[in-house]
Amino acid sequence: MTAITWSGPDTTHPARTASRRSMDAVTRGAKDEWLALFAEDAVVEDPVGKSMFDPTGDGHRGPEAISAFWDMTIGNVERFEFDIRDSFAAGDEVANVGTITTFLPGGSRIDTEGVFVYRVNDDGLVVSLRAFWETERAMATLRKV
Template sequence: MADEDGIFWSATEEPHPARDLSRASMRAVARGDKQAWVALFAEDGFVADPVGPSMFDPEGHGHHGRTAIAAFWDTAIAQAERIEFHIADSFAAGDESANVGLIRTFLGDGSCMDAEGVFVYRSAGGGLLHSMRAFWEVDRAMATLRQAD
């Protein structure tokens, strides 16, 4: 069942700083709150979504610093009409949490797409994220493109 913010969480509820930050990140994205999402990252934080070269990051170096993270939002996240998170499991160790599941993106043309993967969040301490790295395959996600129900 989804919470009020479009997060379908079937994983452990055990508190952990990185897991808690991952959920805060997902809530901000699902609400469309760019300012809250960018503010979760440390000044030197970074996003790699997906990890490696992609249409959002041709060089595959990630988006480093809050200005680049905000630009990533404008290029990738803002294009969605709605985003849901379906998290089946979560593994926390050290200062990181790896969430397993899928991100369902609804587009303005009535279509949707699922990106299955592993989404790794690393805490920088002080309630901030050092990084968010999303391991998913663009071709696999594109193969799920369909009209939304």
């Protein structure tokens, strides 16, 4: 499988473009490129609500918190694969539907099914990334590869 499989519409939309750039940077481990996609006042909620990554459920707000989110989550994964089955753009947002497969150190993988919503500002920078997925469902897919 390639790092990103895209089955959604290929029409140009600022939020869709930002989401695809985000996935590309993640698959390449390009932290600085990924961080440059976000506005100064951006928030990342991945997953939305309280979680092991965000005990308060308030999201990771601003450059320092988003950078720390990368270090805590994305930076600890050996490889990512994105399988986006559909994408719905409206207004200044896009909702991508698909699976993110993470390959963890030690030879395990997890498939996270979800809806991944990006909102951009007039400059095309991400002001909000909200990932709707369920920890229990994702953890149920944990297996050795």
